[in-house]
Amino acid sequence: MAFTSTKLEENVFGNFRFTRGTFANDSGSTGGPIRTGLQQVQQVMLQPKGAVVAADHCVVNRSLPANAPITIVTGADICGYWFAIGY
Numbered sequence: 001m002a003f004t005s006t007k008l009e010e011n012v013f014g015n016f017r018f019t020r021g022t023f024a025n026d027s028g029s030t031g032g033p034i035r036t037g038l039q040q041v042q043q044v045m046l047q048p049k050g051a052v053v054a055a056d057h058c059v060v061n062r063s064l065p066a067n068a069p070i071t072i073v074t075g076a077d078i079c080g081y082w083f084a085i086g087y
Contacts (some may be wrong), residue, residue: 003032004060010037016085023072024079031061033069038086041070048080 007021019036023046034044042065046058056075065086072082 001063001079002026003029005032005034006039012081013085016042017087018083018085020081020083022079022081023074025074025077028076029064030076030078031058031071031073033071034082034083034084035069036084036086038068038084040065041084041086043085044070044072045083046072047082048074048078053080 003025005021005023007019010017010019017038019038023034025031037079044064048058058072058074058078058080061071061073
């Protein structure tokens with residue numbers, strides 16, 4: 001089972017920083033840690049990708065705000081995009 005997460009961009013928006021990237025599961029994995037690069041994460045948005053509708057939602061497995069990294073839970077082999085806002 002393998003989960004990977006890649007940060008693609010980091011920028012400033014007002015008093016906040018935002019980062020975005022991708023996540024991927026394979027071999028039946030169902031999530032893992034997203035390393036956003038933020039010290040404290042205020043909000044995370046997850047968007048599955050693929051040719052069919054995902055039966056399950058991707059969820060953040062913590063109460064926010066929280067210190068990074070942020071663990072997510074997904075359906076088996078779901079890949080997608082993440083967007084995080086914080087400091």
